[in-house]
Amino acid sequence: MRTRDIVYVALFAAITAALALFPPLPLSLTGVPITAQSLGPMLAGSILGWKRGALSQLLFLALVAAGLPLLAGGTGGLGRFASASGGYIIGWAIIAGLIGWLFERLWHHLNLAVAILIIAFGGIVVLYAIGSAWVAVVVHLGYFQAVATNGPFLIGDACKVVIAALIAMGVKRAYPVIEPRPRARQDKASTAE
Numbered sequence: 001m002r003t004r005d006i007v008y009v010a011l012f013a014a015i016t017a018a019l020a021l022f023p024p025l026p027l028s029l030t031g032v033p034i035t036a037q038s039l040g041p042m043l044a045g046s047i048l049g050w051k052r053g054a055l056s057q058l059l060f061l062a063l064v065a066a067g068l069p070l071l072a073g074g075t076g077g078l079g080r081f082a083s084a085s086g087g088y089i090i091g092w093a094i095i096a097g098l099i100g101w102l103f104e105r106l107w108h109h110l111n112l113a114v115a116i117l118i119i120a121f122g123g124i125v126v127l128y129a130i131g132s133a134w135v136a137v138v139v140h141l142g143y144f145q146a147v148a149t150n151g152p153f154l155i156g157d158a159c160k161v162v163i164a165a166l167i168a169m170g171v172k173r174a175y176p177v178i179e180p181r182p183r184a185r186q187d188k189a190s191t192a193e
């Protein structure tokens with residue numbers, strides 16, 4: 001990793017931490033809060049790509065695990081991973097990697113709609129799937145009951161998806177950070193013509 005990559009990783013860990021400044025709203029059944037912080041991994045993956053995106057969230061998680069109060073509401077420590085929120089928090093690193101990987105693969109086909117679809121897939125479908133498994137275990141619910149507890153997150157998360165896609169597409173145009181995978185041979189041939 002170059003120095004610039006380390007700076008990007010640290011910057012996006014810091015952005016996720018800064019999003020904790022928005023006050024959380026915990027749900028009564030599970031205690032998992034509505035939070036602005038899941039915008040962090042959406043941005044990290046879509047702007048940095050899979051490796052640096054995932055690393056930025058792993059760095060953030062390491063700091064939380066070490067006890068720094070970087071989660072919304074000023075919480076942190078290993079206990080947060082054992083709480084009903086644990087799957088979502090761990091999922092942030094996974095979805096940053098997944099979103100970044102999909103952005104790299106589809107770089108030459110990206111437009112706002114594709115970006116929204118990719119970020120919604122990672123930041124809603126996959127994140128809820130992981131988070132709900134954790135909720136099911138910790139809160140003693142069936143898996144699909146746990147999935148249903150995500151309902152109140154949907155409007156906020158849909159807004160985060162659109163915000164992340166708009167920012168990521170703006171960065172792609174103005175100052176692309178992702179180094180895309182080479183185009184398929186077929187694409188190359190058609191551009192050479």
Ligand SMILES: O=C(O)CCCC[C@@H]1SC[C@@H]2NC(=O)N[C@@H]21
Pocket residue numbers: 024032033034035036038071072080085088089127131153156157
């Ligand atoms: O305990 C924490 O601070 C972490 C909370 C994780 C909240 C998840 S992230 C996806 C979903 N959308 C939200 O707004 N909240 C949950």
